[in-house]
Amino acid sequence: MSHIVIDKNRCKGCYLCIEECPKKLLKIGEEVNNLGVHLVEFDDPNHECLGCAMCATRCPDIAITEVYRG
Numbered sequence: 745m746s747h748i749v750i751d752k753n754r755c756k757g758c759y760l761c762i763e764e765c766p767k768k769l770l771k772i773g774e775e776v777n778n779l780g781v782h783l784v785e786f787d788d789p790n791h792e793c794l795g796c797a798m799c800a801t802r803c804p805d806i807a808i809t810e811v812y813r814g
């Protein structure tokens with residue numbers, strides 16, 4: 745089961761990763777971080793994540809720190 749890890753304090757809320765995910769598994773969440781932005785959430789109830797790392801590669805702030813392929 746693939747999944748990603750988001751560093752909450754690095755995310756600046758540009759939301760480029762949301763556009764990038766081919767499975768549309770990222771969304772704007774309710775939680776606000778220390779930069780005052782709404783964090784991106786990984787939302788994958790049906791276990792569709794490919795572990796492709798396209799989200800992590802796109803992130804300009806290296807806020808998606810790990811991608812597990814399962």
Ligand code: SF4
Pocket residue numbers: 750754755756757758759760761762784802803804805806807808
């Ligand atoms: S691309 Fe990176 S900084 Fe931008 S919203 Fe996604 S995780 Fe946050």
Ligand code: SF4
Pocket residue numbers: 746748764765766767768769770792793794795796797798799800811
């Ligand atoms: S690893 Fe791929 S499928 Fe999984 S959240 Fe990132 S872009 Fe989407």
